[in-house]
Amino acid sequence: MASPKKRSTNKSAPRLEVKKTFKLFINGAFPRSESGRVYEVSSNKSGFIANPCLASRKDLRDAVVAARAAQSGWAKATAYNRGQILYRIAEMLEGRADQFASEISLASGVTAKKAHDEVLVAIDRWVWYAGWSDKLSAAFGATNPVSGPYYNFTIPEPQGVIAVAPAESFLAFIDAIAPAIVSGNTVVALVPGSAAIAVMSFAEVLATSDLPAGVINILTGSHDELAPWAASHMDIDGFDISGIDKKKRSEIKVAGAENLKRIHSFDGALSPTRIYAFMEAKTVWHPIGV
C-alpha cells in the first residue's frame, strides 16, 4: 500500500504545504497593510508560523471609515436579523472548530484539548450574544411615568463606531466584538501578537457569513502602536480596552477625553452590561391629547 507521501506528485520529496498569507480585514476585503509592514509569529515548538500584517495608523483610519460607513445600515437592520446573523457566525464557527483549535494551539502553544475548549466557548458566546439583539430594549429601556400628559420612553441605541483592544487570545477577541456589534455598533478590532493567526482565519468566516462589509474590521499588530491612535481618533465613539496593560490605560483615557470616548474595560464575566456599555439611552417625549 502506498503511503500518503508516495502520493505526492514529486516522488523525491513530501508535498509542500500551501501556507496562508495573513492580511488585514477591512470593509469585507483582505488588504495588506498600506505600510507594507509585517511581524513574525513563531513558536518554540513549530518555529516560524506566519507574517501577519503590522497595521499602521493609515490602516486604522481606513478601517474607521469603513466602520462608520457601515454603521447606520447595520443599526437599521432589525434586531431579529442581527440576531440571526450572529447566530450564523456560531454555525459557521462550529463547522470549522477543528481548524481554529489547531491554529490556536499552534500559535499560542496551549494543548489541543485546551484550544478546542476555547473554540467551543467562543461558539457558545456567539449564541449567547445573538439572543440579546432583540432583548436589549426590554432589559435597558423603559417607559417613564412622567407627571404630565406626555408619553415618555427610553430606548437603548448603539453608540456608533467602537474600537476594541482585546488581550492576545481568540476568545478575548470574540468577547470584545460580539457584545459591541449585537446592538448595532460597528467595530475596529486591534488584535495583538499571535492571536492574529486564529483571528484572521475567523475573518474568513465573517467574509462568507451574512455580516455586511465594514461591520467588523480587523487590524493585527501592536497595541502599543495602534491603541493611542484609536484613543485620539475623533470618529471613534467608544473603546474597549480590556486587553490593554493596566499601566497604559491612563494614557489611553487621557487621549480619549478629547471627544469624550466611552472607554471601558471588562473582567471577562459574561454580562449584558458589556453590551450596554457601548449603547446610549435615548428618551423621547410626546404630548398625549385629542
Place this chain on the structure above:
Amino acid sequence: MTFEYAPAPESRAIVDIKAKYGHFIDGKFVPGKKHFATINPATEEVLSQISLGGVSDVDKAVTAAQKAYTKTWSKLSGKERGKYLYRIARILQERAREFAVLETLDNGKPIRETRDIDIPLVAAHFFYHAGWADKLDYAGLGKSPQPHGVAGQIIPWNFPLLMLAWKVAPALATGNTVVLKPAETTSLTALLFAEVCQQAELPDGVVNIVTGDGSTGAAIVNHPGIHKIAFTGSTDVGKKIARAIAGTNKKATLELGGKGANVVFDDAPLDETVEGIVNGIFFNQGHVCCAGSRLILQEGIADELIEKLKIRMAKIRVGDPLDKNTDLGAINSREQLSKIQELASAGDAEGAERWSPACTLSAKGFWFAPTIFTGVTQAHRIAREEIFGPVLSILTFRTPQEAIEKANNTPFGLSAGVWSEKGSRILWATQQLRAGVVWANTFNKFDPASPFGGYKESGWGREGGKHGLAAYLKEGK
C-alpha cells in the same frame, strides 16, 4: 390690542439672607477663610459673602463624608434612607416659596419659573428617589447593587437647586454620601438646602457643601477619597475632569454642553410650534444645556413661521425677575453676558441677520434681549458653539434627510426637537436624531422619572429614572 401689566413683584421678605456664609461640613456650618461676594444679577446688589473653599476645606468635607459613609449611612437600611429623603422632599415643599424667591434673587431667573418649575421639580426629585432607596434590587443592576462611597458633585449656575437635587437625591437613595460644590455665582439655595438637611435630621456628614470656584471643584475631582464624580457644566471642563481621573478608579457622570436642533417639518402645527420654539430657547434666558438653540425649518413654512415667531417674541416680557409677569429674567453674570455678546457679534460679523423685539433693558444688572439670527449657515459660529443665552440660530432645509444631517452635524448630542403632525415622520425623526433627549411636539420638559443626558461630547451617563441610578451603583454580583 395691547395688554398693559402693572408691576406684580413677589415679596422678598420671606427670605433671610445672612451677611456671610461658611461651608456645611459634618452637619455644621463652619466659617471659611476667604470670601467672595454673590450678587443679584438683575440689580448687581451684593446679597452676601460666600466662602471660597480650598484644598483643606474639601479635605475636611471628604473626611466627614467618608466617616458618615462607613459609620452611619452604609449601615442604614434602604427603607430608612428613603425616609430621610421623603422628609427632605416634604420640607422642600413646605419651604418652596422661600427657595423660589432666593433662587430668583441669586440667579436672575423669573419667579414664575423658580416657583412653578425649578422648586416643584426639586421636591419631586427627592420624592421619586426616596422610593428607590429600598427597591434597588429591581433597578436592573443585578442583585444587591452597591454604592461607590463618597460622591463628589459639582453643579452649574443655571438651575442651582434643581441640579443639586439631580445630584444629591440619587446619591443618597443609593447609599452614597456627598461632597457638593455649588456654582460660584449661585451658592445661596444650596446653603439653604443645608438647613433643610439639619431640619430633616439627616446624619452629620452625609451631605457636605463646600462653596467656591473652579479651584474648589478641582480639589474635589482630585481628592483621593472621592469614588465617583458627578459634574454638570461645560464640555471643556468635562474633558478636563475626564483627563484628571484617567489614572484613577473614579467613576464619572458628565452632563455637558449642547447645541440642540429643533426641527420643524412643513406639516407642523405652527402656533403650537412657535410656543415650543420660544420655550426651547427663551426658557431660563437660554441658560439651558439642552436648549433648542438651532431652529431648523423646512423651507416652505420658514417665512410664515419666522413672522409668527417675531410676533410672539414681541410679547416676551423682559425685566424684574421677581415680577410675576416676567418671562425673561437677567443673565446670570457679567462674564456670561460678555460671552453671549461676543457670540452674537460673531453672528453679525459672519453675515447672519439679527432681530430682536423692541424692549427696554435696565441699565443696572445683566440683560440681553431675546434674539434670533436668520440666514445662518452650518459654518457660522452661532450654529456650532453653545451660546447659553437667549439667542436662536435659524437654518432651513428642503428634505427630511437634509434636516437630520444638519441636526446631527455637531459634536454635541444632548437634546433635539421635532415638530410634525404626522406620527410616522415623528417616530422616524426621533430615531434618526443623535441626542439623549428628543422632544417631539414639545420642548424643555423635565421629570425625575425621565432619564436625561447626552450622546457624544454632551457627556457620559444619564440622570433621572432607572437609568440615572446606574451612575451611583456598582453592579451586584
